[in-house]
Amino acid sequence: MYTFIFLEPAQKQFEKLEKSTQERILAVLDRCKINPYPHMTKVVGTEYFRVRAGDYRVFLRIENNKLLILVVKIGKRENVYDKI
Numbered sequence: 001m002y003t004f005i006f007l008e009p010a011q012k013q014f015e016k017l018e019k020s021t022q023e024r025i026l027a028v029l030d031r032c033k034i035n036p037y038p039h040m041t042k043v044v045g046t047e048y049f050r051v052r053a054g055d056y057r058v059f060l061r062i063e064n065n066k067l068l069i070l071v072v073k074i075g076k077r078e079n080v081y082d083k084i
Contacts, residue, residue, distance in 0.1 A: 001033050001034055001067065002032065002033050002034075002036060002062075002067050002068065002069045003033075003067060003068055003069070004029055004033075004068075004069050004070075004071060005068060005069070005070050005071065006070075006071045007070055007071060007072055009072075009073065010058075010059075010071040010072055010073055010074050011071075013073065013074040013075060014071075014074055017056075017074070021053070021054065021056060024053045024054055024056075025053045025056060025058060025074065027053075028051050028052070028053040028058065029051070029058070029069075029071070032051065032069065036049075036060075036062060036069060039051055040060065043059065047061060048060060048061055048072060049061070049062060055076055055077050056074060056075065056076055056077065056080075057074070057075060057076075057077055057080045057081075058071060058073075058074050059071075059072045059073040059074070059080070060072060
């Protein structure tokens with residue numbers, strides 16, 4: 001089973017969100033704990049994957065050898081792709 005770790009910038013972004021949005025993101029991440037790949041999409045040209053949680057996108061980096069999924073960035077769909 002994979003473990004999620006929020007990197008500091010992603011943690012700050014997560015804490016700024018409404019409670020209902022936070023719960024939705026946690027529910028999506030919880031689905032990915034056992035086998036993350038069916039739920040994620042590879043971001044072209046980067047090492048990151050993304051998952052969709054309503055209007056928000058969560059960018060992740062997977063470290064298979066340690067069974068870790070690092071939450072790198074969280075943001076609204078319309079502007080999250082600008083800085084990735």
